[in-house]
Amino acid sequence: MEQFFKDPSIYTLVRGPLVWLSFILFIGGMLYRVSVILKMAKEEKVIYPYLSLKYALRSLLHWLIPYGSISMKKHPWFTFISFLFHICLLLTVLFAPGHIELWKESWGINLWALSAKLGDYLTLVVLACLFLLLLRRIFQRDVSFLTSPMDYLILALVSMPFLTGFLSHHELLFDYRLMLTIHMLSGEILLILIPFTKISHMFLFFLTRAHTGSEFGAVRHSRDY
Amino acid sequence: MITVDWQRGKKIVANVREWKEKFHQVYEPIPSPDGEKIAAVVEVDKGQCSVCINNKTWEQTFERISFPSFSTSGSFICLVLQNYEWTLAEEGKTLEETFDYAWNLKCHPKNNSIAFNIKKGDLYGVCLNGKAWDNLFFDARETFISPNGKTSASYVRVKNPPLLDIFSFKEGVWTLAVNGEAWPMSFLSVYGCTFSEGDKVAATVRLGQQEFSVVTDGKIWGETFLNAWEGVFVDDSTFAVPAKTEKGWSLIVNGKPEWKTFTQLWHPQVGPDKRIAAVVCTEFGKWTVAVNGEPWKITFSQAVLPPFFSANGKHIAALVREKDKWTVAIDGKAWEKGFERIWSPQFNPEGNHVIAKVEIANEYYLAIDGRIRAEKYERMWEPIFSPDGKKILLRYVKEGHYIREVLTLEELL
Amino acid sequence: MEFVRKEVNDIGIDETLRRVDETKIKKAIDWVLQKEASARLKVFVETCMRCGMCTTSCHHYLSHDNDPTYAPAAKVKQTIWDMIRKKGKVSKEDVKKYARIAFTECNLCRRCVQFCPFGIDIAYLISLVRRICCLIGVVPQYIQDQALSHMQTTNMLWFRQDEWLDTVLWLEDELRAEIKDARIPLGKRDAEILYLAHGLEAKYMTGLLTGMAKIMNVARVDWTMPDMDGWDYTNKAFYAQDHETLGKVVKTHYEVAFKLNVKRIVMGECGHAFRTGVYEGVRYLGWKDSPIPYIHGVQFFYELIRSGKIKIRKKIEEPVTVQDPCNIVRYRGMGKMIRYIVKATCENFIDINPNFEYNYCCSAGGGMIDAGPPWKMARIEGGKTKAEQIKDTGAKLVIAPCHTCHKGIEDLNQYYKLGVHVKFLTDIIAETMEIPEEMRP
Structure with missing residues (x-):
């Protein structure tokens, strides 16, 4: 922040105020979306009375553990790729050396950091997974039938920060500072868009599973996994 | 109509267990309202039915007997089949006229008029006090008798499109017929037929998928609703019906919403003081009684049955169900004890006591104000208050004997 | 990949569409998607990642040589997503396609829900499509006919009251050839169990009703069947998502039980009626669960055999x-x-x-x-x-x-x-x- 006021530039803007803005919009947007949904669920009457903590957790557990559901066992490769993708993505976002500095600088938190090399590998894994997901989207008939331009856009949006992060780290394509600026900017755009696009599944997942898990377990006495 | 002996005491009327040996088969016994008689449809021999009342059997036998009951005047009535023809039998005497089918035998609790549905050839209608309607219809369902006992009504089908002709059926084929005269318009469905004290008749009708309205004496309301249940006359010119609007369920009086909205609202009842009580669902899964639109504070999660008033109109009660047990709630306060089953609770005339037949572990007891009397019965019918409220008539079976017993309220308190 | 189907004519769909206009169609879509549906619709539509995990769970997809247009999410795409995308301004041709998918290519079995990583209730979304079709009036002729019958008679087949009563008397006579003095009680107050039958058992499949009566007699169950409307447990209005009729039918069943003051309702071997009797119907009316126990034939038989009554x-x-x-x-x-x-x-x-x-x-x-x-x-x-x-x-x-x-x-x-x-x-x-x-x- 201070840096930006001392030396206003695109770089310091992206590094300072925009980080704050994007986090505020991400968290605020997420809270807003969830609160709207929870209010709608109350008006719908038949959601809350049937919620069961036990069966919501049972459901979440089975779908958060790799191959915890029959569906995952039936799609071994897709499950492998998507778990790999999500795990590497989270690790990179949270523990990349550059990010660790950011956490420290802005929040004063000292997190364990990935080594630069490992961070690199994970980034490449994420990109590779995204590429495989793209191929799947294009070539697998049932998935391509469901796909709309938005789905490609989301793949692109998610891949951007990883691609640019990798490029900036290796000072490829553009000079380091410019690339880093693009990297931060793309990350911020992604963060802001999460609550308002399908990527919001990262938190809506818990809501839908709680509902369906409770209905299946507590009401219908059967399994949803 | 009937003079009831309210002398305190016990009277063994008949040994009904012996009937099982006497007859080929004995159906469910039915006591008379004054308790003096016990009757049952019996099979004298295979395929030969008759009625046994206080050990005396009707002379005539029939192939079938259905809808047996005691009339308001105390006579035993039922519908009987003989030689492929059905008719009414009262105290062993049958009507001269017979029908291809007869069912839904009703007797009005005040005026003693008797009516039932009939089939003649391929057409359907009602027979009231021995006289069948002149006009008959493609179908007739249910029988209603007016308070003056001179009018009968039934839901009838006035058109007969071929099967699967959904477009004709969608135009509506049902209406209400009163004394054989059908209302001029027809509907997708018609239900909740009810009479006012002054013999006006009304019913809820369905015009379309989400178009429901009310017809009184053949005239339809201008308003339609998303859904509607059975309504009730407040007086001859006021009709109240639970109906659904975009906001929820409300009580609509003469076309206008009068109550705030609820998640559900049904079975409005009018008290002697014209207060209206109805079953409401205040929020999903929570049920109670609302009086003039104000719900009781207490709610019940499983069920609330139609509320009823004490004779002086001061108190309101309803059967309610919570934690898999039935109990009685009076003026917003429920009995502490719950029971497997409860049969039509009854107020005394002042409305300060409630009696009912209750069931605990397959045995029956008399409950008063939530407490049960120690005496238990293998079979028992609803207890009845005397008109002055000082006595209670019990009708039960003990060790095979049907007994009528009059107790004083005092000794029960 | 195109939606290719053999032409099938159903006057309930085709003829109705000829008689309605686009305004009515838009009104129905807006009503259901904006007024009746709420959180579930919104979250399910927005959470679907188009991953295709549900695809192979569907027997229609598998049975049609993996035709992607039969996949569960694809059915939502071709109906709900399409209506949302077009903001309700859809053509009659569109509605015809929606009706075909919703009524004849999805059984509302919910198997796909078990295979979706988000637990998206696709059957619920498809039932919304049916509800929209129902409000437009576009319902397969045979289902519409049954729903129309339920509206007044409560039963599915326009059965008159005397036809029901007469059938039971006749079945009782038949049963007595096998079981001495067998009874099929009608309208018996205070019985423990109210038994409801399938509409077809009163006409074409009477043997099944006799079989049940035989079991009841042999197990010495204190039971009765209604002597009034409400004897038929089926609720075909559910298929049309005609909630108004569905609710009335379920209300009638419970009120018959209250009137006769039985302890439990037992029904025979039927799926949808159980579903409406314990879920769809009771929830529509405002009950969280069935007000008194509503027992399926399987549960009842299990009880009879376990307890040694049979x-x-x-x-x-x-x-x-x-x-x-x-x-x-x-x-x-x-x-x-x-x-x-x-x-x-x-x-x-x-x-x-x-x-x-x-x-x-x-x-x-x-x-x-x-x-x-x-x-x-x-x-x-x-x-x-x-x-x-x-x-x-x-x-x-x-x-x-x-x-x-x-x-x-x-x-x-x-x-x-x-x-x-x-x-x-x-x-x-x-x-x-x-x-x-x-x-x-």
Whole structure:
């Protein structure tokens, strides 16, 4: 922040105020979306009375553990790729050396950091997974039938920060500072868009599973996994 | 109509267990309202039915007997089949006229008029006090008798499109017929037929998928609703019906919403003081009684049955169900004890006591104000208050004997 | 990939569409998507990642040589997403397609829900499409006819009251040839159990009702059936998502039970009626659960056999397998009870694969069989997976404790030449149970 006021530039803007803005919009947007949904669920009457903590957790557990559901066992490769993708993505976002500095600088938190090399590998894994997901989207008939331009856009949006992060780290394509600026900017755009696009599944997942898990377990006495 | 002996005491009327040996088969016994008689449809021999009342059997036998009951005047009535023809039998005497089918035998609790549905050839209608309607219809369902006992009504089908002709059926084929005269318009469905004290008749009708309205004496309301249940006359010119609007369920009086909205609202009842009580669902899964639109504070999660008033109109009660047990709630306060089953609770005339037949572990007891009397019965019918409220008539079976017993309220308190 | 289908004519859909205008269509879509549906619609539509995990869970997809337009999410895409995208301004052709998908290509079995990482309730979304069609008036003719009958008569087949009463008296006479002094009580107050029958059992399948009455008599159950409207437990309005009628039918069932003051309602072997009786209907009315116990035939038989009220004389010897009806197994976990009864009555039980709540729908459920002759091939073709599943067991007898499954599998058997025969548990128990000496005529 201070840096930006001392030396206003695109770089310091992206590094300072925009980080704050994007986090505020991400968290605020997420809270807003969830609160709207929870209010709608109350008006719908038949959601809350049937919620069961036990069966919501049972459901979440089975779908958060790799191959915890029959569906995952039936799609071994897709499950492998998507778990790999999500795990590497989270690790990179949270523990990349550059990010660790950011956490420290802005929040004063000292997190364990990935080594630069490992961070690199994970980034490449994420990109590779995204590429495989793209191929799947294009070539697998049932998935391509469901796909709309938005789905490609989301793949692109998610891949951007990883691609640019990798490029900036290796000072490829553009000079380091410019690339880093693009990297931060793309990350911020992604963060802001999460609550308002399908990527919001990262938190809506818990809501839908709680509902369906409770209905299946507590009401219908059967399994949803 | 009937003079009831309210002398305190016990009277063994008949040994009904012996009937099982006497007859080929004995159906469910039915006591008379004054308790003096016990009757049952019996099979004298295979395929030969008759009625046994206080050990005396009707002379005539029939192939079938259905809808047996005691009339308001105390006579035993039922519908009987003989030689492929059905008719009414009262105290062993049958009507001269017979029908291809007869069912839904009703007797009005005040005026003693008797009516039932009939089939003649391929057409359907009602027979009231021995006289069948002149006009008959493609179908007739249910029988209603007016308070003056001179009018009968039934839901009838006035058109007969071929099967699967959904477009004709969608135009509506049902209406209400009163004394054989059908209302001029027809509907997708018609239900909740009810009479006012002054013999006006009304019913809820369905015009379309989400178009429901009310017809009184053949005239339809201008308003339609998303859904509607059975309504009730407040007086001859006021009709109240639970109906659904975009906001929820409300009580609509003469076309206008009068109550705030609820998640559900049904079975409005009018008290002697014209207060209206109805079953409401205040929020999903929570049920109670609302009086003039104000719900009781207490709610019940499983069920609330139609509320009823004490004779002086001061108190309101309803059967309610919570934690898999039935109990009685009076003026917003429920009995502490719950029971497997409860049969039509009854107020005394002042409305300060409630009696009912209750069931605990397959045995029956008399409950008063939530407490049960120690005496238990293998079979028992609803207890009845005397008109002055000082006595209670019990009708039960003990060790095979049907007994009528009059107790004083005092000794029960 | 295109939506390619053989032309099928159904006046309930085609003729209705000729008679309505686009305003009515838009009004119905707006009403359902904006007023009736809420959180679930929003979250389910926005959370679907188009991952395709649900695809292979659907028997219609599998039976149609992996045609992507039959995949569960694809059905949502071609209906709900399409309406949202077009903001309700859709053509009659669109509605025709929606109706076809919603009524004849989805059984509302909810198997796909078990395979979706987000647990998106696709059957719920498809039922919204049906609701929209219902408000427009576009419902397959045969389903519409039954719903119209339910509206007034409560039963599915325009049965008059005397026809019901007369049928029961006649069945009682018949039963007395097998059970001495057997009774089928009608309108008996204070009985423990109110038994409701399937509409068809009063007309075309009376043997099944007699079988149940036989079991009731032998087990000495204190029971009755209604002598008034409400005797038919079916609720075909559910298929049309005609909530108004559906609610009235379920309300009638419970009120008959209150009027006769019974302890429990027992119904026979049917799926959708159980589903409406304990879920859809009660929830529409505002009850969280059924106000008094509403027991399915499977639960009832399980009780009778476990408690020894029914004893088995001689078990069935031929190889037997079972159909787990979606509405009572995936929807109520009765798979173990079914197997308990089958093992108690049959020597040679071969389980089906997949089984229990992962079983495939018979392809007749959710109204597909009720859509009538025009759509018969739709369910037969969609049932190829089921047919293969049955064939793989090598069983000769399929026990299907659901009217819809029963008839659906009979038709599959005939078309795919499976060489099996299909029975209800009622048939099996009535056939194998011990009739006490004193009850024999």
